[in-house]
Amino acid sequence: MLRSTWPTGTTSICWKNVSQGGDTPPLTDLGLSTALDLLDKTEEEQAVVGDFCLRCHSPVGWLEGFSEPPNAAEPHLRGDFWGASLQEFSPTSAEAPDPLHNKDSEGHMDGITCDFCHRVIDNQKDAGGIKAAGNGGVFVTPYEFFTANPEWEGDMQPGGPRVMDPFQRESELCGTCHEVTNPFLMTLTDPDGDGTPVNVPHPIERTYTEWYNSAFPxxxxGRCQDCHRPMRFPGAQTWMLTHLERLWGPIDQTWTDLGYDVTSSRQxxxxxRVLDNLDFVDGATARISVVNQPESLRPGDTGxxxxxxxxxxxxxxxxxxxEGRQMWLHVRIWTKSGTILEDGAVDPASGEVLVADHDDIFEMHAxxxxxxxxxxxxSDGLVTEHEKEFHFVLLNKVVKDNRIPPEGYDKAAYMAQGAFIIPAxxxxxxxxxxDREYTFTVPANARGNxxxxxxxxxxTFxxxxxxxxxxxxSEPTVSHGGHARDLPAAGSMTSNPQHWGEALKEIYEVSGNGPAxxxxxxxTEIELNRE
Incomplete structure (x- = not known):
């Protein structure tokens, strides 16, 4: 895939305390005014934003140089830190060791791949594990190492030995990507409501912090890997929504040609994987219990x-x-005479969660x-809350985060490190x-318990x-006169989408609006007393 010019034999995509060089302050010291300046720049001049996204969402693509290149406006993008020393194998190059290590495999479109994770080694985090965690801070063993040491090839070749670096068994591996910070913005989040924002860079994701400051370490x-099942790839594992063959078509034939035990059907x-994940989460992630309920009620009683x-x-x-993730209780109370109360159903037409009180939904709102x-x-002269939502790189204030913390969580550490609880x-x-409490009145005609x-x-969405x-x-694809990458030709989208947003909409709707x-x-049951 790539070879590194680093004499140390490792390729770094670690960011840690990055600065632009000279006397320029670290990126994490920059504030809202700098972010606004970036918004005024051309697309070419905002290269760094996508760079931070791709290193986790498509590490192979990042290493293969698919991020925006360095330019006159951002010369700091050039250099070993940003992967500029990486040399890419041409599809026709005699240096390419096999067909999987060139662009033809389109491995960059498969997101997190087996061979990437099996090449990740210790990223030199400090003893606390927090300071250097996140934002794609990893080191990757170059391909030449595996050529010289075939016993370390692991799962990268059919039937190969399963030798792993010890780092791949530690929770810090997961924190590499599941700990995300906006490199430009200090947060405006004020958990205590005292008018003083927390003095930290704006947190986007804090899963590793949540784990680290709980009873689990x-x-x-208590490691991440002890609960989360090993990833298994009987085919390309991409997005969580169903009906993916509409978009991607069959798996890249290169994998099956090389002898991997995979099916050619992405679906x-x-x-x-859906069946496996459903089995994993149901009953293993949470427990519901009844704190209190009446032993019996009469018709007309309120309980x-x-x-x-x-x-x-x-x-x-x-x-x-x-963003977009929601968890809630779907509660039904009924007798033989019919439904008394239902809260938390999902509108089948839109996917909207129908709750009496939206605060009952466990979610983060930024x-x-x-x-x-x-x-x-x-252009009505008023910026509403709706217009402030979901702008990933612009988000700078968490106004709600009532997601349930884990056993033994350290509240002070959570607040200090950006894993906010709001309201505090x-x-x-x-x-x-x-706890969630539901009040209801028993109908006069109720029958049965x-x-x-x-x-x-x-x-998820x-x-x-x-x-x-x-x-x-909404940027049209190249085939429709725009600049966005064309949708895969092997797909079977029925709406002939002109941009990726339309493709997303079709898959979402066909899946049943991202089913819960x-x-x-x-x-549980309450006795109906008619005496």
């Missing part, structure tokens, strides 16, 4: 039941990049604050549960987030 079996591979959701994971529930009329999309008093120090069921549901992406990703996944379920 000191537990036997079959995805279906297998209430309180459910408790306990987080069994080593991070917030849900965790990861918070906004882009202070950009003036830049975000006034309808939502959870006491170490609390890894949340009162049945109650609570399901903990999760959606809210309908609002999908609508935003479908609308904003069940994490836990609890049933």
């Amino acid at each position: 000191d537990k036997a079996g 079959a591979a995805l279906d297998a 209430s039941v309180k459910f408790r959701i306990t987080n069994l994971t080593g991070h917030k529930l849900p965790t990861g990049y918070g 906004l882009a604050e202070g950009y003036g009329d830049l975000l006034d999309e309808d 008093d939502e959870y006491a120090d170490g609390q890894n549960w949340a 009162i049945k109650l069921e609570a399901k903990l549901m999760y959606k 809210s309908n609002h987030y999908e609508d935003f992406l479908a609308e904003k990703d 996944v069940q994490f836990a379920r609890k049933k």
Whole structure:
């Protein structure tokens, strides 16, 4: 794929405390004014933004040089730090060791691949594990090492030995990408509501911090890898939505030609992973219990039941990049005479979660604050909250994060390191549960005992987030007169999308609007007393 000119035999894509050279301050010291200056620059001059995204979402693509190149406006992009010393194999080059190590394999389109993770080695984090974690801070062993040491080839060749670097078994490996910080903006987040923002770079994702400052690092079996099953690839594992063959078509034939035990159907591979993941999350991530409920009720009585959701994971529930991710209780209360209460159903037409109180949804909500009329999309002179949402690189203020923390979480460390709890008093120090109470009146014509069921549901994409992406990703593809990469020719999209946003919309709708996944379920019953 690539060979490194580093004499040390490792290729660095670590950022740590990056500066632009000379007396220029580190990127993490830059504020909103600098971000606004960047927005005024041409697309060519904003190369660094995509660079930070690609190093985690497509590390092979980053290493192969698909990030924006250095230019006169950003000369600091040039150099070993940014991968400029990496030399790319041409598809026709005699140096290319095999067909998988050239552009023809399109490995950069497969996101996180087997061979990338099996080449990651210790990224020299400090003892605390936090300071240097995140933003794609890894070292990658070059291909020549595996040529000289075939016993370390691991899963990179069919039937090869499974030798791994010890670092690949540690939670710090996961923190490499699951700990993301905006390199340009200091956060405007004010968890305590006292008018003083926390003095840290704006956090985008803090899964590693959440784990590190919980009870799990000191537990036997407390590593990320102890809970999360090893990744298995009977085919290309890409996105979480179904019906992917509409977009990608069959898997790259190169893999099967080389003898890997894979199916040529991406859909079959995805279906297998979906079933595996459903089995993994249901009952293993959370537990629902009943805190209190009446033993019996009469027709006309008003009663209430309180459910408790306990987080069994080593991070917030849900965790990861918070935009669009939602978790909530779907509660049904009924008798033989019909439904008494239902809260948390999903509108089948839109994918909207139907709750009486939106605060009952566990989620992170971040906004882009202070950009003036830049975000006034309808030009009405007023920038609404809706217009401030989902702008990834502009987000600088977390206004809600009520996701359930893990057992033994250190609240002070969470707040100091950007894993905010908002409102700040939502959870006491170490609390890894949340309660939800539902009040109802028993109908006069009720028959039979009162049945109650609570399901903990999760959606990776809210309908609002999908609508935003479908609308904003509107650059036409090359075939339709624009600059965006053409959709794969092997796909079978029915809407003939002119841009990737339309393709996303079609897949989302065909999948059933990104269907919700069940994490836990609890049933209970209240006696109906007619005496």
